[in-house]
Amino acid sequence: MSTSTRVAAKNRMGIGSLATGTYAMLGVLVLFVILPHFIPGYYVGVLTRVIIFAIFAIGLNLLMGYTGLPSLGQGAYFGTGAFGVGVMTVTYNVPHPIGMVGAVVIAGLMAAVYGLVALRARGAYFLLITMALTLSTWAIAFTWRSLTGGEDGFPGVTRPGFLPWSLTSEVNYYYFTLFFLVAAVVAFVLIVRSPFGLALQGIRENEQRMRSLGYNTWLYMYIAFIMAGVFGGVAGVLNAYSVGAISPEWTNILPSAEVLLMVILGGPGTIIGPLVGAGAIIGASEILNIHFPERWIMFLGGGYIVFMLFARDGMVGLVRRLLRRWSKR
């Protein structure tokens, strides 16, 4: 009896917090749906990039924000997903749906292999080992010219059709990526609210306690690591179609650093954080590219310093703190 009331109370709390989150998410979704009709074509492309990087950041958020494992090597899976779909659909003429799924599977397998090495370490060691892994992936992509085109890049990736729509138009492709973003957000919410996701958060708070409670913490982290790789692969596939050409640099440190700052800036461990982060970073890169072309990396580095000094819980945390102070008054 008492157990069932407790469960009911828990459910009510769950639904309550779900409702506010859902409203916020629906608001964002409506904005994303109507926005392309009010902005010039160029910015539809920018928004598409925001969406792709939001998917990328959601995956890393699962690893960093919910499991407590900040990775500096997500570019490996992003680039691998992109090259996977490019090589399959262009070089080997594989049908697009198979190429897309195959590329994501390859990115996931790569994460499964890299995870075995990276998860031997925690904390700052983990950061550096994931960075080393993405740098070696870059080296593979850069030197394997016959497959990836090396420094010349891999051109000629064409977008598939999707049911009756052609995706060559920027707006259609935008909605195509938006569909994946919605799927990613739904999948993410289901994951973090599942017992599995709660166990991940337990590991983030205290891995040793979770282990003593009988959880195989390594396996949980390993699965989260692979999931983050899969999200990265999906983002890579979408970016390959979006740009139409792939560069080995996608596996390098820069996309990894960008997506990590997106998660930090948005607010690790929040559902809306990666979307905020992706919007802010892509927006900032657009603006700064006009005024300070070629100095983007310096601003990116500055972003890390500023957020580590003043707002480690990101913009979402910052807003929450301000709201709390405001409501106390």
Place this chain on the structure above:
Amino acid sequence: MTTLAQVGLNTASLASLLFLVAAGLSLTFGLMRVLNMTHGSFYLLGAYVGLTVWRTTGNTPLAILASSLTAAVAGGIIYWGFLKRFSVLDEMPQALLTFGALLVIADFTMWRWGADFFSFPGPAFLRGPVELVGGISYPKYRFFLMGSGLVLAIGLYLFVARTKIGALVRAGVDDKLMVQALGINTPMVFLGVFVFGSFLAGFAGMMGAPFLGINPGLDFEVLILAFVVVIVGGVGNIEGAFVGAILVALIDTATKTYYPELAWFSIYVPMAVILAVRPRGLLGRGA
């Protein structure tokens, strides 16, 4: 036979250089538990500044001094300006902050010196080869590098094993909170060790230039190589860094000689194996 001798000599040269960089990283990591990701940037920044000094004055010792001091000052700024604000427990925010600094310095050097590959011939009296028995000739400068590495290795070993600051480093590796609680770790000690570690990185930057050259991307390469050495040898452990430097240099040199196409991965293999077997390093003491 000749190739074998070459591999041996190249290993010794690279190991000396790696030891210089890794020793500094190991000391700061050991004492402060801060993984300083700008360590490779200090190496590169120092080397660029040293190169500019050498080009304007032609004075090699002055260039090496400039390189070392630049890195030392940069290290002091990173510690005193930023890292000092953090608690000893905030390992991750500090690592991420230094990663930000790494990006800033990398972009600054790219801005100021461009993407070119620079070479630096070293001091005039050390140019040219030495003839060895068996018809092998080898650059004089590299023998100088090996000698410097060996002298510094002995000096650093004595520093960590015999001095009070060395004892603090060892204590910090074993139990950072205890050291903190005893009120020993004043910011000045931290600053001193951080500046000293950065000084070594800058020194290595100019000393290594006749051997590795100076180019963008070296910051990441040096950071990862030094980090692997620290992992292999164990944090805060000078003997470990010495053994680790030789091991890493041997693997790197042998791969680059016999399987040049694998050069990029050779270094991650020992790292992966050692992490899998002994996550705290071969000679590691604690975590």
